[in-house]
Amino acid sequence: xxxNTQRVSVKTKLGYGIGQxxxxxxxxxxxxFFLFFLTDIIGISPSIAGSISLIAVIWDxxxxxxxxxxxxxxxxxxxxxxxxMIVSAIPYAIVMxxxxxxxxxxxxxxxxxxxxxxxxxWTAYTAYVIPYFALGAEITQDFExxxxxxxxxxxxMYAAVMIASSAPPMIVAMTEKAGGSNxxxxxxVGIVFAILIFVAIAICWISTKGKELPVEETPKARFAxxxxxxxxxxxxxxxxxxxASVLLWSCVCSLxxxxxxxxxxxxxxxxxxxxxxxxxxxxxxxxxxxxxxNKLAAKFDKKKxxxxxxxxxxxxxVAFYFIGFPSMIILLLMILIYCxxxxxxxxxxxxxxxxxxxxxxxxxxxxxxxxITALMSFCQKLGxxxxxxxxxxxxxxxxxxxxxxxxxxxRAIMLVNTAIPGVxxxxxxxxxxxxxxxxxxxxxxxxxxxAKKAGEDYSVEGFKELx
Numbered sequence: 502x503x504x505n506t507q508r509v510s511v512k513t514k515l516g517y518g519i520g521q522x523x524x525x526x527x528x529x530x531x532x533x534f535f536l537f538f539l540t541d542i543i544g545i546s547p548s549i550a551g552s553i554s555l556i557a558v559i560w561d562x563x564x565x566x567x568x569x570x571x572x573x574x575x576x577x578x579x580x581x582x583x584x585x586m587i588v589s590a591i592p593y594a595i596v597m598x599x600x601x602x603x604x605x606x607x608x609x610x611x612x613x614x615x616x617x618x619x620x621x622x623w624t625a626y627t628a629y630v631i632p633y634f635a636l637g638a639e640i641t642q643d644f645e646x647x648x649x650x651x652x653x654x655x656x657x658m659y660a661a662v663m664i665a666s667s668a669p670p671m672i673v674a675m676t677e678k679a680g681g682s683n684x685x686x687x688x689x690v691g692i693v694f695a696i697l698i699f700v701a702i703a704i705c706w707i708s709t710k711g712k713e714l715p716v717e718e719t720p721k722a723r724f725a726x727x728x729x730x731x732x733x734x735x736x737x738x739x740x741x742x743x744x745a746s747v748l749l750w751s752c753v754c755s756l757x758x759x760x761x762x763x764x765x766x767x768x769x770x771x772x773x774x775x776x777x778x779x780x781x782x783x784x785x786x787x788x789x790x791x792x793x794x795n796k797l798a799a800k801f802d803k804k805k806x807x808x809x810x811x812x813x814x815x816x817x818x819v820a821f822y823f824i825g826f827p828s829m830i831i832l833l834l835m836i837l838i839y840c841x842x843x844x845x846x847x848x849x850x851x852x853x854x855x856x857x858x859x860x861x862x863x864x865x866x867x868x869x870x871x872x873i874t875a876l877m878s879f880c881q882k883l884g885x886x887x888x889x890x891x892x893x894x895x896x897x898x899x900x901x902x903x904x905x906x907x908x909x910x911x912r913a914i915m916l917v918n919t920a921i922p923g924v925x926x927x928x929x930x931x932x933x934x935x936x937x938x939x940x941x942x943x944x945x946x947x948x949x950x951x952a953k954k955a956g957e958d959y960s961v962e963g964f965k966e967l968x
Contacts, residue, residue, distance in 0.1 A: 509641050514653040516708020517640065520586075521654040522701035524630045525661035526694050527597055531622070532758040533666050533780075534690075535600065536889060537766075539615065540902070542687060543603055547901055551893015553615050558886035561623030562879045565631060569875020570727045572632040573868075580713040581871070582632035582639070583706055589628035590702040596622040597698055598691035603684045629702060631878060635870035638855040639714045644943050645799065647852045652795045655848045656788060663784030665694065666758075667777040674773045714868070733865060734872050738967045739857045742935035743850070744880045749929035750811060750846045751884030752891075753818075753922040757839060759892050760917035763901075768911045769826065782833055786840040787847075794845050798852075802940050807849045808933040814842025815926025822919035835919075842926060850877070853936070856943050860967060863950045892917050937967060 539550035568585070575581050599618050606614060637654070641647055672693060673686030681689075734740060765771045765779055797806045817838040826832045854877050855870070862868050899913025900906035945963030952959035961968060 508643075509646055509650055513640065513708065513712060514650055516705055517637065517650065517712075518653040518657040519701050519708070520633055520705025521657045522661040523590075523593075523698050523705065524626075524633060525658045526665050526698050526701070527593065527622070527626050528630075529662050529665035529758065530597075530669070530690070530694055531600070531619075532755055532885065532889075533762055534669055535619070536759050536892060537762045538601060538687060540896075541766075542683065543611070543615075545612065545615075547893045547896040549612060549893075551890045551896075553612065553619065554889035554893070555886050556616055557619035557623055558882050558889060560620045561627055562882035562886065564624055564627045565875040565879040565882060566727065566731055566872075567875075568627050568631040569635070569871040569873075569878070570730055571871075572635055573730075573871035582636040582713060583709065585632040586629050586636075586702060587706045589625050590699050590706075592621075593625035593629055593702070594695040594699040596625055597695040598688075601687040601691040603687075627878075631871060631875050633705070634851060634878070635874045636709060636713065637851065638858050638870040638874075639868075640709070640712050642859065642947070644856065644940055644947075647855045648795065648798055648803065648849070651848050651852045652791055654851075655791050655844070658847060659784045659787040659791075659844070662787065663781055664697070666780035666783060668693070670773040670777050670780075730869070730872055731876060734861065734869060734876055737857060737861055737864070739860060739936060739938045740873070740876065742932050742937075743853060743857070744877060745932040746807075746811070746929045746936070747850055747877050748880040748884040749925050749932060750842070750850075751881040752888040753815070753926045753929065754843055754846070755885040755888035756892060756917055756922040756925075757843070759889060760914065760922075763896070763914045764826075764918050765832075767901075768914045769832070775829075779829070779832065779836070783836050783840065786837045787844040790841050790844040791848065794848050798849060803849045803853050804933065804936050804939060807845055807853065807936075808930050810842045810845035811926050811933065812842075812930035814839050815923050815928075815930060818919050818923030818926060820923075822915060822923065825915070853938070856938055859943065859946050859950055860938065860964075863946055863953065864968065891921070895921070942967065 536547075536550050536554055539545040539553065540547050545553070572581050572585055575584065577584050596618060600622050604611060604614050637647070637650055641650060669687075669690045672690050673683060676686030676689050677683060735744075761780070761783070762776075765776045771779065794806060794810075817835065821831075821835045824831065826835070854873055857873055858868060858870050861873065895913045895917050896902075896910070899910045899916075901910040901913060903910070942964040945961075946967075949959040949961060949964075
């Protein structure tokens, strides 16, 4: 397979970035509002709602390796990634709509409905997202351009976060103002986001035509080899510390996304307009950090920025448990500091993940972007699944929804938003210390890989410890 180290055009970065919205809209609507929708709109208990979310996201984690392996090994004249992306678009949009509907069923049947629909949602989501992210590693193999590509995608990601987090309360409020019911408002949320997801995927699919690397003919892959493939990937020295940090910070992110809705709605009792404003600020703060992260990564290396941003945000979250939120200014300050670690995570983790591809190709002779993406996504989903389940359990422990238990419920909500994610964030930073793939080592790998492909002599000096 050839490589591509040329600069990526603005048109390609723009189209690929818009595709990020196909990921981030569905992802963030689920993590911000699904648990809240089940507990406060449908009336399902927090512990059962957390378990439903756990089952759905674990199912998503299980499908990641299957989709990743399939997208690495499919042989199509349309490429390896883009066929998955376009085929998943319509099913993904449909289940996005079905996710926020109240169905007239018995309590047990209703629980079963949300388990099945949320599992279908994550299946369609994965079928798009894993190939989409793997495509980013094929668009460019340049160390700096990969960061640039991810910064572009991150702008659209946080635009999607802004829409997905702040629009639902507004859509529901507008529906009720027009005479519709609360549940009708949530159905409208599903309709709006289903349309946005489909449009974003279609634009990305059109814009990235011809950007995949040409694939050489290889022996037909056997599904039985999937486990061997992932064992091979997991043995790469860079994978384990990055995977551990991804799992842990994903837990932080999911606790924050699901917890803040309870914090601003129940503990702080803000009205829908103020809630939307706060969630809007969360997205803006994430965007504000992006150019800072880009410059810091170029100057100090991705790993240092990735690790230290998590550490700073984690320590701050623990501190805010004791400080509390006596005013909106303090709440916004906490969100700003949290966003430093969170924005760095979502921007640099993918870029760092892409860089492992060249090490894997040097060792195995195969480009396995899909497999590496799927493995990291698997870890991300495990962290997210645990966080949603844990949120439900902590709320249950705090007697959330029980009359006369407001004080204990508010304490539980504070834990979910500050101390618990803070401690986990510090652990994520400590795991990142062991990630060994720096800029200098990546450049040495790239040079050796180019010489190896050309049949020339090459040296492993500069990265032999990674082998």
